[in-house]
Amino acid sequence: MSNQPSIEQELIQRGVTRRQFLRSCALMAAALALPTSAVDAIAQALASSTRLPVIWLEFQDCTGDTESFLRAVQRPDPAINGAQDPSLTSLLLDVLSVDYHETLMVAAGYQAEQSRADTMARSAGQYICVVEGSIPTALNGYCCLIGGKTALSIAEETTRNALMTVAFGSCAFDGGLAAASPNPTAAKGVKDAVPGLTNLVHIPGCPANVVNLVATIVYYLTYKKLPALDSLKRPTFAYGQTVHRNCPRRELDEAGAYGDAKHRAGGCLKELGCRGPVTYHNCPTVKWNDGTCWPVQAGHGCIGCTNPAFWDTMTPFYGGISDD
Amino acid sequence: MSDNPGNNKVFIPIVQSGNGSGSVPPGGPTVVIDPVTRIEGHLRIEVKVNNGAIEDAWSTGPMFRGLELILKGRDPRDAWVFTQRICGVCTTVHAIASVRAVENALGIAIPDNARILRNLIEGAQFVHDHVVHFYHLHALDWVDLMSALQADPAATSALALSLSDWHNSSPAYFQSVKTRLQNFVNSGQLGLFGNGYWGHPAYRLPPAGNLLAVAHYLEALEWQNQFIKFHAILGGKNPHPQTYLVGGMATPLDASSQAAITPARIADLRALVQLGLDFVNKVYLPDLMLIASYYTDWAGTGGGYGNFLSFGDFPGASGNSPANLWMPRGMVVNKNLGQAPQPVDQTLIQEYIAHSWYSYNGGDQAGKHPYQGETRMNYTGPQTSFSTLSGEERYSWLKAPRYNGMPMEVGPLARVVVAYAAGHARIRELTDWVLAQLQVGPDALFSTLGRIAARGIETLAIAEQMNTWLDELENNILNNNLTVQNNQRWNPSTWPADAWGYGMTEAPRGGLGHWVHIVNGKIENYQAVVPTTWNGSPRDAQNARGPWEQALVGVPVADASRPLEVLRTIHSFDPCMACAVHIVDPQSNQVMQIWVQH
Structure with missing residues (x-):
């Protein structure tokens, strides 16, 4: 895969200047509450990284977190009001290769599931698993089936070899809406449905804010580790102060x-x-x-x-x- | 590059010959699509193909959450926050239906500003949702991404200029898109575009048309992000704008406060409406007409029953009565466009569960009105991995709503058909124009393509209407009419001990109703009957197919291993599964019993 362009190259192909690229790295550093000295590190990491494969799993969800994710797609376009600079989140499509996502992917049926299997095999230990929605455990999990498999079994097999698992949104965090009393389907968040995961990050919110997803991923690309987390595994840069x-x-x-x-x-x-x-x-x-x-x-x-x-x-x- | 998904490698088809559990009907192969992607939520479709066409079809909703049970016992003023999370794609519509249901139960009339704000937020939702559906959830059923790589940028530019005066039309622009696409394919990381049915013989657009549409797929990603700031300005964020209240809205209006909606903010909203109108007029509708012109045979297939139900929406200044709705309420049966639509009586709505994973007190054959709504889980499906559900007596978590016993289609086509029959001037004008351009008659509406056209027609009509509502809001602000909530009955001590109410709205995907029973200030029972439950329902007690199942019958399938034609027809309805399946018994916690049994 030596012909894969780096993130910086991708941006330049899309008309982003080097200066704009550095400015978005600076915005990212600010969002992460890092000193300005981190800008160079971020820029270097992004300039040398290829797109990270992502498997995005949707279970008992409303797709609101996916809609939030879509709100990150923004690049400079003089024809559209207010979009002069690449925003903090504009790197999203350039940082990630979303190989599996039920709402957005073109492939359907067998071919869709093949995409997930291909990424898990080809990029074992190198892909990000994003989970949206809760995981039901009532009826042995048979109240959320995808391709004839339960959400629970899909979560187990996909998170096992992920570089990092992100529970994106309150439902993946702790069961959220479906787990509200009396929790009719015994819905759980990732941490309880698939216990023992290391490299698990929680980005709760209803929906979660895509800015915090991008910042977490950029931090990982830059420093090869997760950002500081609180006791609930939420990044402190985003969940450290009250509203x-x-x-x-x-x-x-x-x-x-x-x-x-x-x-x-x-x-x-x-x-x-x-x-x-x-x-x-x-x-x-x-x-x-x-x-x-x-x-x-x-x-x-x-x-x-x-x-x-x-x-x-x-x-x-x-x-x-x-x-x- | 053997692992390059762009190589369009052929996969082993998941074609079953009828050997699953249960009694599978004899005949041709059963083709299974699970998951159906580019929809909201989870959906499984099985079709039986005979001589290159679909002979029978089964629609399965394979997920549920139990939201109505969760609402029981809670404060009805909170219900909209919960129900809004039924769906984040058609966000906002369940909030509207919910506050309307509670207001109806408690006898609350909302202020004029609340009516206008709701119309505006809902209008923006339609415009955003329909454009995103067209490009990101549906277009690639008609547009071959790989063919776009063969396009001549100069020819693409000429094609673009022949369609509209949209600014992104130069050969250099299309060359840049093509280069970007080529680099993307060369990288071996096709991401969202991997494993598509590229090269399928049913793709018919020339390379230039494909490149044009792919360019607009990417532009629409940018556009939607800008346009929906409309929701953020009025409701704090999108998805899930947070500004509804029982009795009104929480959006402050005040010409003299920077913390409120002022005429300057109205001007920002007008600019966003213009952004919407420009994109719809110069990109979306021209692309729709281009694609339609290559696929006119799809105006003769995928039609289904021809029964249409619209609850109507966008009330005017004098209240929610049917006569006061800008988008009309009504019903057209058996494709009869020649008569005025029949009136809608919500008491004739019933839900059946004869083929769903539920059971009813008093037997599973009779339907129940939502006020009597009862949904006891009765999961009889497989407990281990399985190949087909089509032979099962029960095969879905969706119930089967029927109007006076009839399966009804809801959604853009239903609204346009009802508005057309009702003589809605702008909808008629736009519909006649589209039909004339494609050189087809009104019967062409009753089809897969008709659904796509109807969505475009109403997108433009609604976007235009938004300026009228902005005028109304600005006039009220300038006249110092700043009331946004009627809070006379905010306090539960003012409520009757026992109250029943319903709220109707039109979601982008079709008619939506919420029914609520409030006892001593708490929710006693709550039921939502949603668009995708109407459209995607399984068979009913009479064994009549649901509207999707019926629409699929007769649709051609050229290659059972790549059933592109099934996706075309299902996507034309814009499925939203999280909306459709969220119900569990509000009377008894049946889930727990079944859970223990297994």
Whole structure:
């Protein structure tokens, strides 16, 4: 495979200048909370890496994390408003070779499953496995079948030889929505369905933010190890501070009702049920959709979607929380 | 390069000759496609092929989550957040259906601004979703990526200029796309494009058409990312915009606050609508017409029953009544475009489970209305690896919704057919134009190709209409009408002890209904009947096929090992499986009993 172009070469083919490439490396370093000295290391790693094979598994999911992933596809195009620079996430398609992805891949049926088998054989130990959705264990797993196999068996065989497994989204993290009480299908996250995985990273969120997926992968390419993780295996660069701490509404008077003067003026939403004070996520700083906005900015309280078992621990969403 | 997926190597076909468990019908080979990809969720299709055409078909939904059981006992004001996660592709539509159902149960009328904001968010969802479906989930059934490598960039440029004045049309541009594609193939890492049915004889576009479409596949990836910022501005993010409330919306409106939607933000939204209109007018519709012109025989196949149901949507200023919907509500049966659509009565909707992995109290033959919705798991499928399900009595986690006993197609074609029969001026005009361009009559609508055309027609009509809603919103803001929520009945102490309600909407994939029963402030029962359950249902108690199954009958299959034609017809419906299967018994925790038995 000596004819594979490096990530930098791919970018240059797509009209990205060397300067723009370095600027996106700098943005990546900032997102990862690394010093500017890391920019060179990132640039060197990306310039010499070929695209990493990815097997993206969807189980009990809503495809929302895939939609989030698709929002990373952006490159400079003077014809499209606002897209002057390669954004932080614009490297995504250039960094990865997504060999298996039910929603996006062209191949179907036998040929689709062949793609997964080919990558597992050809790139054993060298591919990233991304898991989206929970894994049901009721009925011996027979409530999620793909190609006649259970989600559980597919997760076991695919994560076993992965370079790194990323549980992307709250459902893959800890079972998420399907595992909400009373968990009718005995749904589990990757960590409980396939216990003992090393090199497992959690990127919870409903959906998870693609910026944090790309940053995690770039960190791995640069330093050949996972970024620092908290006790829940979440990267600390993304889950190290509360939403409330970085919220621009924090210092303003609390709104009492949606649409009242304080709500319109940008007041704090704690009285309306905002979970920002108890939720660790970089939502207010990286925002969504290429930095356009985030839920609290748009006027609705945080629902705490990066917390464990958030569908049970954060609900009812409009009730109060303890003031810490 | 023996491992280069671009070499189009031939795989051993998964063709079964009827030796699976259960009593497989005799006859030709059963072709299995599992997983059906480029859809939302998980889907298995089995077809029996005889003399080069499909004789019978089975649609299986192989995943479920049990969302209705999870909702039981929760605060109905939270339900929209849960139900929005039924689907992240048609994100937002389950939130709308949910707040409407709860508002209907509690007798809450929403402010005008909430109506407009919901129309805008939903409208943007249609435009985004349909373009993404066309390019990223469907086009490569008609466009041969490998043939694009043979294209002459100058000829591609000439073709592009003959279709529209879209700016990316120079020979140099198409050369750059071709080079990029060639490098991609040479790398041996075909990624998402690996193992496609490239070179299949049913691909008919010339190389220039293929290169043009591939270029626009890539452009659409960029476009959708920009366009859907519309949702982020109004709802904080996409997918799963977070701004709904029972009684209204959480989006602040205020001309004098930078923390709210101001006329300046409305201008940003107008620019995004224009971005949408430009792409739809200059790229999507011209590509659709180009592709259609090479595949007009698909206007005569894949039609199915010809029964169409639309709940209608996009209410005007005077409420949710059927007469007040911009997209009309109605029903057209047996392809009859000559009469006004029949009215829709939600009490005539019933779900059957005779061929699904459930059982009903009182027997499995009768249907049940969603208010009486009951879904006891009765998994009778294989417990070990298997080759076919088509001989099984029960073969899907999908129920079979029927209207007055009839299987009904929902989705873009249903909406366009109903709007056409109802005399909707813009839909009629666009439909007649498309039919005239392709030199076919209205009967051509009832087909695989008709579904694709209808999706394009309504995308343009909705994108145009979005400017009207932006005008309405801006006028309200300038007139200091800033109310976004009616919170008079926000407090559960104001609710009746026992309340029933339903909410209807149109999702991009078709009519969507939620039914809720609230007792003492908590959800007692919750049921969703969703587009893909209508379309992708298995057989019902009368043994009538579901609409997908029926549409597949008669579709040609040239090569059973590469059943491209099946994908064409199934993808024309835009399946969304996570929506379709999410149900479990709200009355008793039957799952646990079965779990123990096995």
